[in-house]
Amino acid sequence: MKLIEKDGKDIFKRFGIPVPQGRLAHDPDQAAAAAAELGGRAVVKAQVLRGKRGKAGAVRLVGSPEEARQAAAAILGMDLGGERVTVLLVEERLDIAKELYAGITIDPGRGSAVLIFSARGGMDIEEVAATAPEAVVSLPFDGVEPVRRHDLYALVKRAGLTGPELVAVTGVLLGLVQGFTAMDATTAEINPLVIVAGGRAVAADAKLVIDDSALFRHKDLTPTETEPQGPLEKAAWKAGVAYVPLAGGEVGVIAGGAGLALATMDTISTLGSRPADFLDVGGGVSVDRMAASMRIVAGTPGVRGILVNVFGGINNCELMARGVLKALDEDHIEVPVVVKMRGHSQDEGWALLEAAGIDVIKKGTTEEAVRLIIQEISERNEDHGGLR
Numbered sequence: 292m293k294l295i296e297k298d299g300k301d302i303f304k305r306f307g308i309p310v311p312q313g314r315l316a317h318d319p320d321q322a323a324a325a326a327a328e329l330g331g332r333a334v335v336k337a338q339v340l341r342g343k344r345g346k347a348g349a350v351r352l353v354g355s356p357e358e359a360r361q362a363a364a365a366i367l368g369m370d371l372g373g374e375r376v377t378v379l380l381v382e383e384r385l386d387i388a389k390e391l392y393a394g395i396t397i398d399p400g401r402g403s404a405v406l407i408f409s410a411r412g413g414m415d416i417e418e419v420a421a422t423a424p425e426a427v428v429s430l431p432f433d434g435v436e437p438v439r440r441h442d443l444y445a446l447v448k449r450a451g452l453t454g455p456e457l458v459a460v461t462g463v464l465l466g467l468v469q470g471f472t473a474m475d476a477t478t479a480e481i482n483p484l485v486i487v488a489g490g491r492a493v494a495a496d497a498k499l500v501i502d503d504s505a506l507f508r509h510k511d512l513t514p515t516e517t518e519p520q521g522p523l524e525k526a527a528w529k530a531g532v533a534y535v536p537l538a539g540g541e542v543g544v545i546a547g548g549a550g551l552a553l554a555t556m557d558t559i560s561t562l563g564s565r566p567a568d569f570l571d572v573g574g575g576v577s578v579d580r581m582a583a584s585m586r587i588v589a590g591t592p593g594v595r596g597i598l599v600n601v602f603g604g605i606n607n608c609e610l611m612a613r614g615v616l617k618a619l620d621e622d623h624i625e626v627p628v629v630v631k632m633r634g635h636s637q638d639e640g641w642a643l644l645e646a647a648g649i650d651v652i653k654k655g656t657t658e659e660a661v662r663l664i665i666q667e668i669s670e671r672n673e674d675h676g677g678l679r
């Protein structure tokens with residue numbers, strides 16, 4: 292799970308990393324009020340999960356509450372990499388002496404986390420690594436051997452920092468390592484980590500991604516809701532499923548796992564039709580999550596049939612079948628539905644679906660399931676005299 296900058300900064304702060312003072316704003320008035328509280332000089336920043344905001348004009352320096360209001364009006368509603376801006380962060384404006392980079396990510400080749408620090412930041416770290424490799428230093432760590440302050444001190448020194456900056460940055464890196472570990476993060480990044488007057492180091496930006504498989508250990512985490520695009524996306528977000536509607540498709544896809552979803556979509560295209568969406572139900576599917584998935588896909592524009600292609604491993608086929616039936620029952624979904632499911636509690640799942648008259652592919656392939664739903668869609672059309 293990716294967190295917005297403000298949520299990331301709140302967590303960084305808990306681990307002793309200095310962050311600018313600031314608050315969220317949802318409209319221009321709130322932004323003006325927040326800037327006034329900070330004395331007028333502020334930074335207004337879009338809170339989105341993707342996109343390079345600086346380059347897109349979604350990070351603006353302002354000198355008064357009125358300017359904050361105007362900046363907020365300009366940024367709200369912007370489209371950043373397909374994500375609409377609905378929340379802003381208004382924070383204390385820093386007088387930046389220097390921009391540095393600090394980040395931790397997982398190095399799959401090495402099978403460990405790796406801390407990367409660069410005496411140059413603000414831009415892409417890949418760019419720095421290519422143009423000024425001497426400024427970039429790194430330290431792998433594995434969560435078994437503790438990372439000690441003097442290891443970090445030596446690392447930062449190697450990148451060329453001295454004096455108060457060296458001490459301040461060492462403290463930030465220690466907090467970053469501790470936060471990354473405690474939060475089960477897969478990415479923790481501060482770009483830029485800025486040096487302000489007196490050699491103090493402050494996190495001007497924050498990117499924190501928590502391992503989805505570890506979310507059960509962080510039930511207290513309450514990420515800020517950044518409004519998804521529409522009601523279907525919102526329902527998907529609430530249900531905890533990954534969903535992307537696709538314009539011009541006709542077969543609604545519900546699959547277990549992103550890989551199976553993509554394979555199903557490919558098969559639909561290969562066999563001459565088009566998928567109307569990507570929906571991955573994820574693991575630990577409940578009756579309600581399955582029903583919500585059915586509702587979302589049935590509501591997707593253009594859908595003329597739904598193909599459920601799931602596997603019962605972590606998931607339970609009986610529960611998934613109950614979810615499908617619940618949605619059919621409560622939502623009067625009238626398009627044809629084909630279900631291919633196999634695995635844990637398959638017999639119970641099959642029996643429930645068959646009793647309800649749903650077409651079930653028991654031991655067949657995805658290709659068979661796709662052929663069947665395409666055929667049912669075309670038969671349904673003929674019944675309606677070719678009219679939709």
Ligand code: GDP
Nearest residue numbers: 334343344345346350384385413482483495496
């Ligand atoms: P990103 O482009 O999405 O990574 O957004 P950032 O939060 O990194 O902001 C982009 C750039 O805005 C930074 O690299 C800084 O140069 C600048 N910036 C952000 N906050 C401040 C601030 O408080 N003061 C000043 N002067 N510049 C800032």
Ligand code: MN
Nearest residue numbers: 413482483496
């Ligand atoms: Mn940044």
